[in-house]
Amino acid sequence: MSxxxxxxxxxxxxxxxxxxxxxxxxxxxxxxxxRNPEYRQTAILERITEPERxxxxxxxxxxxxxxxxxxxxxxxxxxxAIGPYKGGLRFHPSVNLSIVKLLAFEQVxxxxxxxxxxxxxxxxxxxxxxxxxxxxxMRFCQSxxxxxxxxxxxxxxxxxxxxxxGAREIGYLFGTYKKLRNEFTxxxxxxxxxxxxxxxxxxATGYGNVYFAAExxxxxxxxxxxxxxxxxxxxxxxxxxxxxxxELGAKVITLSDSSGYIYDEEGIDQGKLEFVRRLxxxxxxxxxxxxxxxxxxxxxEVDPSLDYNPLWNHKAExxxxxxxxxxxxxxxxQTLVNNGVTLVTEGANMPSTPEAIxxxxxxxxxxxxxxxxxxxGVAVSGLEMAQNSMRLNWSREEVDNRFKMxxxxxxxxxxxxxxxxxxxxxxxVGANIxxxxxxxxxxxDQGLV
Numbered sequence: 170m171s172x173x174x175x176x177x178x179x180x181x182x183x184x185x186x187x188x189x190x191x192x193x194x195x196x197x198x199x200x201x202x203x204r205n206p207e208y209r210q211t212a213i214l215e216r217i218t219e220p221e222r223x224x225x226x227x228x229x230x231x232x233x234x235x236x237x238x239x240x241x242x243x244x245x246x247x248x249x250a251i252g253p254y255k256g257g258l259r260f261h262p263s264v265n266l267s268i269v270k271l272l273a274f275e276q277v278x279x280x281x282x283x284x285x286x287x288x289x290x291x292x293x294x295x296x297x298x299x300x301x302x303x304x305x306x307m308r309f310c311q312s313x314x315x316x317x318x319x320x321x322x323x324x325x326x327x328x329x330x331x332x333x334x335g336a337r338e339i340g341y342l343f344g345t346y347k348k349l350r351n352e353f354t355x356x357x358x359x360x361x362x363x364x365x366x367x368x369x370x371x372x373a374t375g376y377g378n379v380y381f382a383a384e385x386x387x388x389x390x391x392x393x394x395x396x397x398x399x400x401x402x403x404x405x406x407x408x409x410x411x412x413x414x415x416e417l418g419a420k421v422i423t424l425s426d427s428s429g430y431i432y433d434e435e436g437i438d439q440g441k442l443e444f445v446r447r448l449x450x451x452x453x454x455x456x457x458x459x460x461x462x463x464x465x466x467x468x469x470e471v472d473p474s475l476d477y478n479p480l481w482n483h484k485a486e487x488x489x490x491x492x493x494x495x496x497x498x499x500x501x502x503q504t505l506v507n508n509g510v511t512l513v514t515e516g517a518n519m520p521s522t523p524e525a526i527x528x529x530x531x532x533x534x535x536x537x538x539x540x541x542x543x544x545x546g547v548a549v550s551g552l553e554m555a556q557n558s559m560r561l562n563w564s565r566e567e568v569d570n571r572f573k574m575x576x577x578x579x580x581x582x583x584x585x586x587x588x589x590x591x592x593x594x595x596x597x598v599g600a601n602i603x604x605x606x607x608x609x610x611x612x613x614d615q616g617l618v
Contacts, residue, residue: 170195173214184267186494190274190519191218193526197601200590211617213609220273222246225266226316228294230309233302242313244292244320247273250611253324254290255280255547255554257331260338263493264293271494272331275518276547278604279540282579285551290326292317298333299453310341317342318349321356323557329358329550332493335405335450336361336371355557358550367553368565369572370546374516375409377545377576378489379417382514384580385535385596394418397485399510401425401478402492403449403456406516406543410489411442423480425492426456430480433459433466477501484508491516499524506532515539526597541583541600548575 174195178188195214202208224244231237243266246254256276259269269291277289294313298306321328330339339359347353353365360366369376383393396419400407403424411421420436424445433441444462448454460468469479477500481488488510490496494517497505502525505513512535515521519539521529529536549572556563563571579600586606587599 170199173218176215177218181267181270184270186267186519187270187274188267189495189523190271193523193597194274194278194601194605197598198605201602201606207613208609211613213612216612217248217277217605217609218274220245220247220270221249222320223266223270224320228296228309228313228316230305230312232305240294240296240309242292242294242316243269244317244326245269245273245290246320246326247289247291248277248608248612249288250608250615251281252286252288253322254326255287255328255550256289256291257293257329257546258334258338258342259291259293259331260296260298260333261293262295262297264295268494269293272518275540277608278601279544280547280551281604281607282541282582282600283544283548283551283575284578285548285575287327287547287551287554290328291331292328293331293334296333298338303337306337307341310338311345314342314345315349318346321346323354323356323554327356327358327550327554329546330405332404335359355554358553360553362562365553365557367549367556367568368563369568370549370553371405372409372412373549373572374406374543374546375411375491376413377548377572378406378410378491378514378516378542379413380545380573380576381537381542381580382487382489382512382535383417384577385512385514385537388584388594389535392417393487396420396487397422398487398489399423399481399483399485399505400489400491400516401430401480401496401520402490402517403445404491406546407489407491408442408446408449410491410516411437411445412439414489415439415442419487422483422485424456424459425480427471428455429457429468429470431456431459431466431468432480432483433463435465477504481505482508485510487512487514489514489516490520492520493517494519495522497521497525499528501525502528506534511535513537514542516543518543530595530597536596537583538597538600540604541579541596544579545572545576548572548579
């Protein structure tokens with residue numbers, strides 16, 4: 170294992186996020202490799218950690234003042250063993266090759282867990298939509314798709330949204346794809362309901378995260394009702410995580426964005442959540458404005474000098490990191506454990522560092538890795554793809570029922586795989602093994618390609 174990781178680090182130096190994701194999976198699947206020596210004989214680890222295709226391109230665009238800017242675009246097609254590539258696009262200044270490869274690699278196993286026929290991929294740009302006008306975002310999306318359209322298609326690579334890519338961006342991207350290809354196909358997910366979108370898609374990642382948490386608690390004969398919860402982020406995932414937690418009787422006391430976080434001891438109710446939605450989705454404001462409306466809350470500015478995140482230093486029972494990668498470090502994890510948190514369910518992709526995960530596992534709390542707990546988004550994207558292929562629109566109830574069944578299936582697959590390989594209740598190992606075995610067996614069936 171260490172030899173393979175060393176080769177990857179030597180070949181792709183500086184890609185620490187990608188190395189982190191690979192290391193986590195390789196360590197988890199060690200028992201599988203010992204039981205199935207043919208996997209090593211066919212160099213399956215070397216193949217599964219190398220993308221099938223990496224595409225990088227420039228994205229020139231013009232702002233409202235007539236100034237030209239150039240951003241970098243990425244598309245990683247990681248693995249197509251069980252279906253066409255499927256993953257999100259992320260528009261954020263932090264996007265680089267390492268982060269996009271991390272997201273694509275995680276997506277391979279996440280998609281395998283959904284029971285749907287989808288391979289893994291990802292993409293994005295270091296473009297920052299925040300603070301841009303609608304026309305500037307439209308011009309950027311049109312330029313981005315002017316290159317991307319050559320590499321995607323409904324039977325090749327289907328993409329959706331991630332950080333910075335919401336309904337507005339998906340609309341502009343789809344319109345450009347349709348014009349360039351002269352076809353109306355389900356090549357993008359997260360579309361508007363009136364033109365090929367699916368019910369539950371905007372809510373899916375947040376709702377699924379909470380459904381998974383409820384399944385975990387059910388194994389302990391417990392529920393979310395009355396639980397005090399910490400939620401990070403204030404975007405789509407965080408908003409719908411909060412909505413479902415409120416619906417199930419939990420009390421959410423935090424939200425955040427890149428500038429800082431709010432702590433509301435009284436709890437964020439439905440009315441306060443609606444304010445956050447208007448603030449973030451329509452006005453595109455900052456979370457600090459929450460305390461202008463609700464003066465009983467406390468706002469804490471981000472302090473880059475700190476080696477911990479104060480958001481996680483509040484008494485609670487459940488934590489739902491829903492912002493970005495590596496937002497919980499070792500100190501934060503120990504703080505959560507010390508403050509009585511017994512469940513951590515990841516809404517973001519890889520929000521916990523390896524050291525933090527070790528603390529969660531050692532403390533025996535219920536910990537769900539993002540590739541399992543936040544798979545709801547891609548699961549409903551898969552259902553949207555199915556509806557597009559059949560030219561159908563299922564009702565909200567039908568989509569929600571299918572969605573809940575998928576999340577239950579993912580939960581059970583994690584438990585079954587963990588138990589089979591001698592680590593009962595370890596959702597991280599279970600998720601990695603269940604996804605890995607499905608993808609690897611498909612790769613072996615298809616020969617050396």
